[in-house]
Amino acid sequence: MRLDKYLCDGLGISRKDATKLIKSGDVTIDDIVVKSGSVKVKDGQSVEWQERPILLRGPRYLMMNKPEGVVCSHEDGFNHTVFVLIDEVRYEDLHFAGRLDVDTTGLLLITDDGQWSHRITSPKHKCDKTYRVWLADPVQEHYQQQISEGILLRNEREPTLPAQMEVVDEKEVLLTIHEGKYHQVKRMFAALGNKVVGLHRERIGAIELDDTLELGEYRDLTQLEIDSIFKK
Ligand code: URA
Numbered sequence: 001m002r003l004d005k006y007l008c009d010g011l012g013i014s015r016k017d018a019t020k021l022i023k024s025g026d027v028t029i030d031d032i033v034v035k036s037g038s039v040k041v042k043d044g045q046s047v048e049w050q051e052r053p054i055l056l057r058g059p060r061y062l063m064m065n066k067p068e069g070v071v072c073s074h075e076d077g078f079n080h081t082v083f084v085l086i087d088e089v090r091y092e093d094l095h096f097a098g099r100l101d102v103d104t105t106g107l108l109l110i111t112d113d114g115q116w117s118h119r120i121t122s123p124k125h126k127c128d129k130t131y132r133v134w135l136a137d138p139v140q141e142h143y144q145q146q147i148s149e150g151i152l153l154r155n156e157r158e159p160t161l162p163a164q165m166e167v168v169d170e171k172e173v174l175l176t177i178h179e180g181k182y183h184q185v186k187r188m189f190a191a192l193g194n195k196v197v198g199l200h201r202e203r204i205g206a207i208e209l210d211d212t213l214e215l216g217e218y219r220d221l222t223q224l225e226i227d228s229i230f231k232k
Pocket of ligand 1: 104
């Protein structure tokens, strides 16, 4: 992680103030004065300001606008993982609160707080997720009713929970689901006889994808966003 970001996280200050502290010559990494915010802090290194150790704050909560072509895992023999895009120390402690397929884009929540992510992923909590879906063929009239009643997916015993669909265009819909079965959205439309050709997650619970994030960019969640997961 860059030194300026480390100070922002550790001291809860802005990037501008972190830069000022660094320029003042009072910040050291392993007892060596460092005057550039872009220097990387590596795992196990000690960062101090005026000889006071700066430790990273508690749990981390990030939102990314996930691009296509990266996988939600720590290792993959074929594709790059999302972690090539993440500049964080102890990144191996981070996990996803709801994975996206390699070709799906949009809102990805990343954290090291297992209780928090459990509220999002556990079927018991029925956390809403909204996807923008682009289809190969036009939306049919019967979709609305089938989606709101539940659809039996291949190799499943129980139908999907009732979901909501808003038609945006002939081949584009917004779909809100309340669970997260494997490849759920693609399988729902396959069961309806259509094919998903593009998929983008826009919302999880009350957390909406920040539209200032370019594909591949991420930011810390605000306290309001973090807390919203426990309010329902
Ligand atoms: N449903 C899918 O089919 N794919 C995703 O990435 C997310 C939901």
